[in-house]
Amino acid sequence: MPITSSILEVAKAHPDQLAIVGADQRLTYGELVADSRSLFAAVDSLHGAQSAPPHPAPETEGIPITAVSLTSAFETSRIIAGLAGFRAVSATIDPRWPLNHQVGVITTTGIGVVISDSTDLAEALASSAWTGTVVTLAQLRELEADVAAGALTTAAIGETTTTPPTVRDDAEPFLMLFSSGTTSNPKAFIKTRRQYRDNVAVSSAHLEPFPGVATLAPGPVSYSLTLYAVIECLATGGSVHVADEFDPFTMGARIADEAITRIVAVPAVVRAIAEAARRSPERFRGLDLVVTGGANLPASIRSSLGEVLPETRLISYYGAAEIGFIGDSRDGDGTWITVYDTIGAQVRDDDGMRLPDGEIGTLWIEAAACSYGYVTGTTEDVLRGPDGWASVGDQGRIENGLLQLAGRAGDIAITGGHKVSLPEVERAFEAFSLVGTAGDSGVTGDGGSAGDCGSTGDGGSAGDGRPRLGEVCAIALPDDSLGSIVALVIEVGSGPDAAATMQGTPDKAALPDKAALLAHARAQLAPQFVPRRFYTLDRLPRTVGGKIRRAETVELIMSGQGTRL
Template sequence: MPITSTILDVALVRPDQLALAGSEARLSYGELVDDSRVAFAVVDSLHRAQPEPPRPAPETQGIPITAVSTTSAFFTARIIAGLAGYRAVSATIDPRWPLDHQVGVIRTTGIGLVISESRTLAEALAAAGWTGTVITPAEFATREAQVRSAGTPAPAPTVREASEPFLMLFSSGTTSNPKAFIKTRQQYRDNVAVSSAHLEPLPEVATLAPGPVSYSLTLYAVIESLATGGSVHVADDFDPFTMGPRIADEAITRIVAVPAVVKALAEAAGRSPDRFHGLDLLVTGGANLPASIRDRLAEVLPEARLISYYGAAEIGFIGDSRAGDGTWITVYDSIGAEVRGDDGQPLPDGEIGTLWIRAAACSDGYVTGTTDAQLQGPDGWASVGDQGRIEGGLLQLAGRAGDIAITGGHKVSLPEVERAFETCPRLGEACAIALPDDSLGSIVALVIETGSATGAGLAPSVPGKAALLAHARARLAPQFVPRRFYLIDRLPRTVGGKIRRTEATELITNGQGQRL
């Protein structure tokens, strides 16, 4: 379903139905249509006022790019939704990205307008010779008020051509700096067709999607809810003390959130179960959700269903897991999946290789100048470098290419090693790495995060080496069992909280960990 078509239809039939809600404001479908006319009028005038506008990346077909870089989830969501019915390409830039990367992305992709509170970003862009416009949300609101007062909004939004560029998105940045890519309107419609068939963003359902809208998971929850006639509630972050009452008061039955939020929700529900009993469905991104989170959720909210989906922002939704430990994924019927070896040929069942996907929602490729990586092959199949195995038609992920260690001729999935330690008592976050070894090629090591405890000897909460080995040997094949264990204060992470394995390996190689 195209997002604008549904917004216009619901605004006509049920104009008072809630479309978008945040902590500071809310919009019905009728109000969202009116709001979009004002927002686009401001955006369009800002682009047109530039004497030397930046040239947008060729993948945008010459359409000006507007980026939102703010911590306000509601503001970001309403701008993205508001521009959807116009000739505009929207982007969200995480304000927590390093400054030089924000500047580089904006200049390389030809973003022409940035809505941001950061004076530092504006100064850095000016110093870099960028000719676009930076405006704060407060200044943007002032201009919107002027448009309303003058009675000069833009024409009503319309359903756009399927091939027209819609959003500029960015990869997660787990293994490298985020890469830019474009989603056309048809690609997003194809993606909504898959998610609406499996993840239940149903008409009039109230969905909570807490977290930055710069996360593709949160952004997509906003898009899919509006595209299917639902109501979406956003929040800058997940505060268990305020979310419980909000879920109850707003009759929220569906939550789309990252695993860390699902964990926090389960703990909050354990303390105040009555506020969460109306929840019917929790949808989380990233298959292989830790068993501890699944078990805790089932304990405190036995009536709530959990779907852990797997997908890539560049490709779209691929499959999900709903039972057991969540490590085996059912690939959706409309999606093709193959595991291939280094020679590009399909591998037998059970062998680890590179996962290739065929999906209608897949982007055509990455934006020129942001990376040399190729997304699609000549045959139309695409890969983001995920590793996995297929057995009996089910898919099990093994991480990215850098998540596979070759030790003694065996392929070892480092994420699989980490999963084995999720049930280890008194153990916090851990990252499996591969270290060079003269005889085996590499060996597996486990790096354990301890906070600030490593400076004063063993952290009392961390099991000893013997206990760690016993735990691993009971759950892993011999070649998967770590040969070394290290303690470190903090594991390196992306701004989104994902552990950077390459950087963790470098820290240990440089002697910045305490070996057990």
């Protein structure tokens, strides 16, 4: 269902139904429609006042681009939803990106208006050749108020008029999204309205964003998972509750007080939910469904949530922002993904030939929601092949119709002629107990961008109460005879930031010796997958979103900063 069509229908039938809810702010559907008229008029006047506006990327078909770079999840959601019913292309830029990356995407893609409270960004753009406009949230709100009151704005803008939102044409560009932005130049791509409607059709069929359901989607709206949760809730007539971050001390009260029954969140938040529910289970009893992005959810998270909230269902889905939803895992160890029936999936070799069942190769997807390609100038990567199938470089295997991910291209090591999935090595240590040896191996996965390591658990204890090894990253190190060898790097939690983010990570004294680690690996893995070396680091390198960076981990070990066991 188109987002604007749904918003207009609910606003007419149930104007007082909540649409977007923050910690201290909320908009009903009726208010969202009224708010959108003043919002678009204000933004449109900012674009119109430019004497030499930036040229938007050709993929936008001439529609001006408005970017939101705010820390407020509520305001970002309000702006994106408000502009959806008008001729506008919206983008969300993570204010935590490196400044040069923010400036780069703004100037390269021809963004015309940036809503940001960052003085540094405003100054950097002012010193560049960019000819667009930066406006703070307060300035935008003031301009909206002037428009709503029918007052004149600045002389340069003149008098503004408002028009109601309308259902837009299928082919019209809708959102500009980005696939990265932390350690590499962000790759931009466009989603048309048809592609987002196709994506909503898939998620509606499998992830249950039903009409009237209250969904909590905590985290920055610059994350594609959070942004999509906002869109899908409004597109299906639900209420989306947002938060700048997940605070377990206050979120439990919101879940209970606002009758939230569905959560869409990254795996780290699901882990925090389980811990918070363990302390105050009565606040979480109403939760029916938790949906998390990233395949191969660590077994410790799945078991912890199931132990404390046995009536709450958990779905871990797999998808790519460029492509859309692909499939999900709902039980067992979570490593095998059921591909949705409207999605095509193939594993191919480097020459594009389809591989037989069980062999690791590059995953190619056929999906109606897939973007056409990347925005000119932001990357030379190709998203779609000549046959229309798309790949973001994920590696995997297919057996008996089920998909198992092996990471991205940088997550595959070639050792002695064998392909080794580094995330698979990490998964084996998810079940390693610091007290004795755990049984079956668990699950992990990167669930993020290329080169990110997975998490082996919560760094403390899983459902059985035994302390776990903590965060690990499997890497490939160069070797003269084998080409490369597999090594495992263990975070020991004594770095300057570890106390705040890695509670429960073992210290050096609590670590097992190399013999115990090897014995566990040999019991869980094929011989070529067994790490030949083990290292510790005080702190594994991470993205701003908390994902471990594999390539940077290799650099730290190669430069001698790790301790070899």
